[in-house]
Amino acid sequence: MHKCYLGLLLCFFQYVIIAQQADSLTQSKTNNFTHFLKKKNIGLTAFTGFDVTPTMENFQKQIRLDISVTHERLSLGVTYSSLLGVLKQYVIFPNTYRLNAQHGGVILGIRIFQSKWIKGYVNTAYHWGQMVWEDPVSKEYVFSSKSEGIKPEFEITIYPEFWLQLSAKVGYQQISKLDLPQINSADFSGFFYSLGLKLNLNNEKY
Amino acid sequence: MKNIKPFFLLILFGSCVFTNENLAPDQQTWNYALPNQFNLINDEFINLNEAILNDEYKNIQALVIIKDDQLIFENYYLDQQREDLNNIDNATNILTSIAIGMAIDDGYLISIETPIADLLPEYENELSNDSLKKTITIRQLLTHRSGLSWDEIVSENDLEEMMNSDDWVKNLLKKPLDAIPGGRYNFNSGASMILSKIIQNLTNETLSSYIDRRLFKALEIEEWLWTADPSGTTNATNGLHLTQLDFTKIGYLLLKNGLWKDQVILSENWIYESTTSQHQPSYSYSLGYLWFQFTEDQGNAPYNSKQTFYIPGQTGYHLYINPEENLIVSVGATNYFYRLFGPSYWLYFVIMDLHRDHL
Numbered sequence: 001m002h003k004c005y006l007g008l009l010l011c012f013f014q015y016v017i018i019a020q021q022a023d024s025l026t027q028s029k030t031n032n033f034t035h036f037l038k039k040k041n042i043g044l045t046a047f048t049g050f051d052v053t054p055t056m057e058n059f060q061k062q063i064r065l066d067i068s069v070t071h072e073r074l075s076l077g078v079t080y081s082s083l084l085g086v087l088k089q090y091v092i093f094p095n096t097y098r099l100n101a102q103h104g105g106v107i108l109g110i111r112i113f114q115s116k117w118i119k120g121y122v123n124t125a126y127h128w129g130q131m132v133w134e135d136p137v138s139k140e141y142v143f144s145s146k147s148e149g150i151k152p153e154f155e156i157t158i159y160p161e162f163w164l165q166l167s168a169k170v171g172y173q174q175i176s177k178l179d180l181p182q183i184n185s186a187d188f189s190g191f192f193y194s195l196g197l198k199l200n201l202n203n204e205k206y
Numbered sequence: 207m208k209n210i211k212p213f214f215l216l217i218l219f220g221s222c223v224f225t226n227e228n229l230a231p232d233q234q235t236w237n238y239a240l241p242n243q244f245n246l247i248n249d250e251f252i253n254l255n256e257a258i259l260n261d262e263y264k265n266i267q268a269l270v271i272i273k274d275d276q277l278i279f280e281n282y283y284l285d286q287q288r289e290d291l292n293n294i295d296n297a298t299n300i301l302t303s304i305a306i307g308m309a310i311d312d313g314y315l316i317s318i319e320t321p322i323a324d325l326l327p328e329y330e331n332e333l334s335n336d337s338l339k340k341t342i343t344i345r346q347l348l349t350h351r352s353g354l355s356w357d358e359i360v361s362e363n364d365l366e367e368m369m370n371s372d373d374w375v376k377n378l379l380k381k382p383l384d385a386i387p388g389g390r391y392n393f394n395s396g397a398s399m400i401l402s403k404i405i406q407n408l409t410n411e412t413l414s415s416y417i418d419r420r421l422f423k424a425l426e427i428e429e430w431l432w433t434a435d436p437s438g439t440t441n442a443t444n445g446l447h448l449t450q451l452d453f454t455k456i457g458y459l460l461l462k463n464g465l466w467k468d469q470v471i472l473s474e475n476w477i478y479e480s481t482t483s484q485h486q487p488s489y490s491y492s493l494g495y496l497w498f499q500f501t502e503d504q505g506n507a508p509y510n511s512k513q514t515f516y517i518p519g520q521t522g523y524h525l526y527i528n529p530e531e532n533l534i535v536s537v538g539a540t541n542y543f544y545r546l547f548g549p550s551y552w553l554y555f556v557i558m559d560l561h562r563d564h565l
Binding site: 090092093094095182 | 237238239240241248251252255277278279280281
């Protein structure tokens with residue numbers, strides 16, 4: 001699971017390092033590359049924040065990270081989410097276990113409107129990963145199950161003329177293929193909302 | 207264009223497949239449920255768990271409770287774990303009762319009224335030293351009424367002597383009769399060795415092999431260990447090692463009248479006959495074919511347990527099957543000091559009290 005997260009970070013830093021190389025040769029290449037992106041209207045954005053998603057008759061926070069390439073009104077990227085907090089429940093009575101859930105996947109989006117202060121997007125994420133009941137003492141995964149889900153959402157960003165924007169999302173999460181004791185896909189499916197920051201990493205003027 | 211590579215790498219890595227192995231829940235047999243889904247109080251079971259942890263029931267190693275086909279309690283104590291194989295001691299006997307039923311189902315055996323002398327020709331000499339010995343039947347062995355001289359309750363001399371011999375069946379059959387076969391009750395877990403040998407002669411395979419083929423494979427019991435005496439006869443006295451969940455499966459098969467995943471493993475008739483009272487040797491229990499039942503005497507019967515049958519292993523491995531409550535209570539313990547009716551027995555009473563208190 002952590003390979004995914006590590007991969008995202010490595011790639012992100014690889015990109016940042018390349019973009020910030022100071023020697024003249026690379027500078028020239030970077031300028032050319034930036035120029036190319038600008039000319040083709042290609043940008044790069046990131047979202048970091050929290051999804052508040054249905055979790056077993058309750059709502060629970062998940063940390064979420066999206067990185068997307070944009071082209072005019074369209075965006076395509078990757079998404080990663082991980083359940084936060086200590087959610088413990090009796091699984092094999094009388095023993096309690098902690099739920100751990102991590103998903104990664106792809107996210108597609110389209111901008112549907114924009115004004116001076118607000119932009120609106122419709123995104124759909126398809127993600128997959130696994131949920132586990134973890135022994136809180138030994139950290140052993142007692143039970144785990146692969147699961148996948150689809151997540152259509154509506155997003156607005158505020159203050160779009162700045163590289164850092166506020167972002168709010170509402171959407172519906174449909175989880176499937178979950179096979180764990182005491183829980184099922186329906187326990188994690190439903191409407192969710194999300195709050196966070198959107199960063200225009202490069203040339204995201206749309 | 208090649209400078210766009212980081213973006214592709216980003217997408218590639220980001221959407222990588224999660225490689226962790228999917229650990230399927232062990233729910234092939236039972237789904238998990240909580241006690242409060244069956245009008246029981248979770249907190250009372252928590253208290254019971256605490257009492258076991260505090261050793262109020264002395265050396266309990268495992269407790270598994272199946273209610274209405276759901277696993278509602280499973281816990282291990284004294285450093286035990288789910289996958290541990292433990293010796294179920296003389297609860298092993300019960301496998302011979304099941305094997306005899308299967309042998310009848312399979313056509314190897316016509317009747318339990320068959321004299322054992324007809325099935326054990328190699329022990330002609332031992333059976334010849336008293337003409338009455340030749341009249342001992344399988345039924346008498348199954349009901350602890352063989353009449354063979356034996357003591358494993360007051361002392362363990364006979365059990366030890368048998369287990370130190372080269373051929374346990376021979377050692378048993380050499381014993382004199384101290385009662386007419388079919389008359390007096392005398393608990394004799396060693397007699398299961400005779401049944402083990404009979405199964406071996408009938409099926410041309412050892413009891414362990416026969417049970418594995420007919421029972422364990424069907425019940426998906428994959429991890430087990432079964433010792434044998436020096437002559438190679440499966441130790442049906444106290445030689446079987448099982449996990450607590452697999453021990454529980456045996457009770458569940460009987461609760462389901464021999465049906466396992468739409469397959470008949472053991473005939474319903476045999477289960478009924480072997481688990482209902484054949485005689486009552488004590489005010490507190492009666493006996494089927496190696497299965498025990500509670501009597502209805504005041505103070506001896508736990509709540510709603512008239513049809514309950516159980517096997518009380520001497521070290522504390524007890525299996526209670528309660529059709530009235532659609533309940534299995536499976537206890538693992540090392541309570542040899544208490545013999546048959548120790549803390550594992552009390553634990554069943556307490557669990558039934560929890561049922562009675564919250565009707």
